[in-house]
Amino acid sequence: MYKWNFDVLWQYWDLFLYGLWLTVVYTAGSIAFGVVIGLITCGARLSGWKSLSFIARLYQEIFRCTPLLVQLLWFYYAFPLLVGVSIDNRVAAMLTLSLYVGAFYAEIFRGGILSIDRGQREAAAAIGMSPMQSMTRIVMPQALKRMLPSFINQSVIQFKNTSLVSVISVADLAYMAAVVNGQTYRPLESYTVMALLYIAVLFPLTQIADLIERRLRVSD
């Protein structure tokens, strides 16, 4: 029977910690950029301007329908060849992660906004609200509530997706687990520790998200 030995891993705690830090940074960064990209894309899709909507749709489908792994490799290796400038692997990682999650966020935002009954916009208009006031005070607050579960879900997936940046040598948690494995020849322990660290961050976050969701449900 396999004898687990986590002791040899302790000396590498700083590698795990640094890897975890980078994973958090890439997740938080790509979520922040992704929200901006998602809002712009969602706005373009709902603008009613056909060519703009088409471009937004094209971007979304390219990033939703190709593997993130391929996108990372493509942005790091192929894109620099096409434009003639080399891209730092960290920039390529952040750019790809943001564009990837932005495509999904756009769809979540769009779905949330469209799910709000037309009568809500009419009622806002009927008391003289401008389209902007109607969007920010009536439609968005209701849409946000409906978007929240999907948004959290996508963000949790995003946290785990960052593990793929290790293929372009960004030293995230997955990369560090591989390094530790290389040093110790203890793959099961190395990757178990990696998994536990992912859980340690995500589990509290999903619980907090549940709490927020319950608080928002008071008006239902």
Place this chain on the structure above:
Amino acid sequence: MTIEREPDGNAMNAEALLEARGIRKSFGALKVLKGVDLTLARGEVVALIGPSGSGKSTLIRCLNMMEIPTAGTIHFHGKTIGREFRDAGDCTGIGTLRRHVGMVFQHFNLFPHKTVLENVTEGPIVVCGTPRAEAVAHALDLLSQVGLSQKRDAYPNHLSGGQKQRVAIARAMAMRPEVLLLDEVTSALDPELVGEVLAVIRRLVDDGITMAIVTHEMAFAADVADRVLFLDEGTIVAEGPPDETIRNPSNERLKAFVSRFNH
């Protein structure tokens, strides 16, 4: 921001508060309104009746530009309503029109994320810039008039249909509208809840509010309306006081329509 309650009307049209001229409205190939004129004088109550699909809801929705007419114009205090939200040149903006012309919908359309009180104060505070304390005081007064003071902190989803519609009426009245448009406001209610909403409307009629009412409640229309318009297939087929329309129709189509409600 202060709201001009009495914009300078054209002296020639002093009688006509809200006016629709030659309104046509098509949805794709479907012609819903085929040239309709309607004038609302101050203090007048006009009932729009007619079979489903006759265009009466579309007409009332054109009066506050909720539907933009395909052709024809809307005039408020004699001034033409433009296509822009804000006033532009000689045209009154759609936003200005809607601040003075309230609307209540068949399906209430209360804001579910706001309490009853917030639903009523939202317009005055956000659109008119009324100080919160003043808006709340007015809202509480309106809620007591519709008998819902005790529900001020409830959310709309916890109210019955009749209660929702009474809140919706209070929300519209909070803007101190010069005209109130009621679009089939009892059609989505359980029969036993219709009475409480009609009672509230009757009080507004007694207060002298100018109103256009789309309704299937013939007895109520006959009772409160100064004038009845009968629409069929996108045109006004008959028009007159309730005695000449609902009670003693001479027009054949109107007669057939009204007879369906007498039993």
